[in-house]
Amino acid sequence: MAYVLRKIRMNRWYKTDKVPWLPECDLQADVLDDLRTKCNELSVYFIDDNESNLDRVIAALAANTNTASNIDFAVFGQEILSEIDIKIKKSRGELSDDLVNACHNDLCELSAPKLLELAIIIKAKARIDRKGPKQILNLVADSIIKGRIDRKRINWEKSDMDKVDEVISTHKSRTTETR
């Protein structure tokens, strides 16, 4: 069974964050910021069973931002969607990696209660994780080296791109040394 990935901000989802006014195990309303819908649809990416495309999807998501930042994400089993009767619609993504775009799907026909149900189940069952800024530089550099992402399509600031180039040149010099 494949997994579903949604980009989030990790600090809104802490399972044990003790917020004085919030009943235990309840959700902070701010998590809904991470589940903003358009036309009642929510953009997600499918991840392989063995998560072999996880880093690639994250690199593509990162390359679509303005700055080389951390990327936080929630990953949960696809079966959760059928458990709460959420429909999936295949739709092409708009990232700079075509293979990742093919993994894109929309969760559709979402009502507000359904979205809340999804939020609750994400908090309870999803793996919430983060790739830090330095890991992101490495992942994006790797995707450029492997020709998955066109460097020209990344809209990061020059200082960020300089860091990516540094990672790429270090990688190239290591490869040359190995040979």
Add this chain to the structure above:
Amino acid sequence: MIDPEVLSTTPSYLPFINPENNTGLLLDQFSDSLFKKTMFVWMARSKETDAATVDYCNEGTESSTSQQADSSELAKKAIALFVSAKEQIFEDGMKSNFSEGLVEFITTYGRTAMDIIIRQILSDQVNYEVVSEALRVIGRIYHPATYRERLWLLEKGLYSASARVRDGACVGLAYLDDPIAIEPLKFAVDREPIPELRKYIEQVLSQLEDTQNGVRLKKDQNESMV
């Protein structure tokens, strides 16, 4: 004992230095602040330690691009910036009006701006989400003239009562990538109650230790070449 020279360059907003012996520094005394009930100890750095961070080169001098301005006017600007941020939704990697405004404010007004921002953040009148975002921005910008103040604020953020603020501080320190933050992060790991955040602090610690090892390796290579 804090080096008097370090003290002379310590920002004026540091209310924690015990003038009796230049050592005791408890933020508990800073009542009603965002970081109250925390055990913040400001570890004054020796000159040798500071030398490890090359970005301190401009310490004591304002950036040539920084402008002088009336501080009450600047405080008003900062308050407006933080108030308007409350209505914004932040997403990792995406610029916001707030992040761009904050970068411009710091790079234009330098250490005066940081002094105001620090007061604003410590006043406990700023929304935690906004503080968290501010700390990320503060870690990300390149502005040597305000490096010490930014590092100081990020280290302090690790002691916040809010997990979101601690998280923002941790991300900010990951951007700075300065091994000088290793010790504060070690303290932070030990007392962090949220497993996910603890895991991330450990990740940042490991990153900074790698950076430190890389710096040492470079230094050793240079020395052996000499």
